[in-house]
Amino acid sequence: MNKIAYTAFIAFLASILTLLSASALSQSDNEARDDEALDAVTWDELAEHDGAESCWKAIHGRVYDVTDYIPDHPTEEEVMLEWCGRDATEGWENKRPGVPHSPRAASRLESLLVGRLVGEDGQPVMPDDAADADAEVIDADRALSPAEDERLHRAMLGLPLDGHYRGVFTDRGVIQVNITFDLRDGRFESVDYRHLAYRGVDYLELEEGDELYPVRVQYEQIAERLEGEPVTRIFALYEPQRMVDDVDGYSGATLRGAKVISAIRDGLNRGVYSWP
């Protein structure tokens, strides 16, 4: 047994050394595959390969044809197909939540490389844009939604002073939203509704089990989730699904977030109600 163990040990070391030296001595052919040498793939072309018959995925600005590999991938086919024809960087970086794929998976991926992702103008989509875990890969020229354009937000709001604010949203002579909040260092604190009603229903009186109660929950989620956020965060409410969850079948996307924006901006327009 001792001889076998020793022989195996030496054979193991020799194999590792051989691998290292062979790799060091051979010219790397991967480096030659820099971006210029790769075929350009546009978002539209990428989107055409969106199914099991042909599945391309963009990861960190490069495009891979994973069609043949899907049946061999340990993950269920359904999950794999979900990412076909679009940017899959997020899935790549989160094999399990927070766990990226391994270097060996990366090396296998390289063998499936078919091109580099470019925008409408033919300019490459920078891999760094996509590497930011929070950001989606965005075509440089694609117009930003009003809900996410930070520069626009700052321009619209100026620099409101810190203090206590009250604002309302009224429609057809009826107050629907009356909101109160503090700003400290430009961030929300103590966001609360003084009044919240629509078509004669006082949402603040609703109780669990009432039909519209989920909507009240969603409005309260807004108040909770603005807490500590910069004041520009309110514009995310143009797409309320960014801020609130679907509750009991009520989609966050249908919530009237604009009413809350209106009420808050009314408060900012009126100026500081009282000093802290």
Place this chain on the structure above:
Amino acid sequence: MMRRLPRPGDLALIAALLLPLMVALPRLGGLGGPPELWLTWVGRVTGILGLALMLLAAAVSLRLPGFDRPFGGLVRLWKLHHWMGFGAFILIMVHVLALALAAVPASLDAAVATLFPPVSHGAVWLGWLAWLAMVIFLAPTFGFFGRLHYQRWKRLHLVSAAALFLGLGHVLLLAGETWPWWLLGIAGLGAIVWRKLLSPRFSRLPYRVVAVEPLARGVVELVLEPEGRRMAHKTGQFVYLSPLDESLSAGRGEEHPYTIASSPHDARLRIGIKDLGDASHALQSVTPGSRVLIEGPYGDFFQRHFPSRKSLWFGGGIGITPFVGAAREMAELGQGDDVQLLYLSNSPDRAYYQDELKEIAERVEEFTYTSHYYRDQGPLTEAFLRHHCPDYAEREIYICGPPGMNAHLQRLLTDQGVPASRIHSEVFDFL
């Protein structure tokens, strides 16, 4: 002794070994497909089995009286432990190579990146450190660079705890389902903690040396009296003895295994000790009145396989001690099963305990005693055996003695058609 598989303990071990693999298998994909896929599969499966073997090897190093019996005694358990460590070492190297080779079809660089990724991939580097720790504690075990002194080897073997920790870190970062690894990890590390930290304090019984009786040149029998609780044992079992006598020239506080030569009904514990090394040499002149610590009992030498069958015992050298214990028990009870003892020694003056054994044979009808002297008669022959024990092939056979004698008898008996399952032997060659 490794031949009669499986024991109940073996089955439990196999189940525990396969547990992490079974849990992980659905995530591993299939064995088919191109080389990079099946090599990946092989790499992962060998990694899972290798680490599981390593953790279980640690778990079976648990030395707890009684724990060894489902495995056929501590000696057999030690052999299992040795084989498991060997298997783990080989499997883990296959694991590394298979995963590296699986990346070669992509590129050589990919293979190197698999083995030596950026430091941010800590899991892989933990794996390497675990392997390195494994080399450190296994190299002396497998004699890579010669043999170490037993006590130094034993201290170095503790590096295994580090290897277990690192290996666990490696797998916990990579595995999808971690609970089997927590389970095996706790078993393995728990065994080490028990063995090294708890057991020396809680499971050693203090005894006092009341007499040191010389049996022959270089052989004494220690007579020990319990200071507190008395350890119960069966015949043929052994104990770990740590002498505390300050005047000993070597081995003070070190534990070494010795077979019990006293009857289970004797209030005193008797241990025959032959001068075979530093520690046993020093014990020849241990001071009467000094203290020793006793841990045990271990072993399962006289497991009754077919109690109805007659027995034939072969004792040689200091290997006579388990039979002395059993004969003394018969003498006390005045009866026993039908047993013939063949004492193989070099000459009458090296046949320690002979007078006492002869005397017991006269008193107990079922016990027959025969001596054989190598100096006068040469190696034991089949003719001698048949002359003194005509029905030897029908008996349950127990052998305890030096390795050379054991091998000679095993060969002689199997040549005569005695099935291996009927021959039981115990050799302490690496305890």
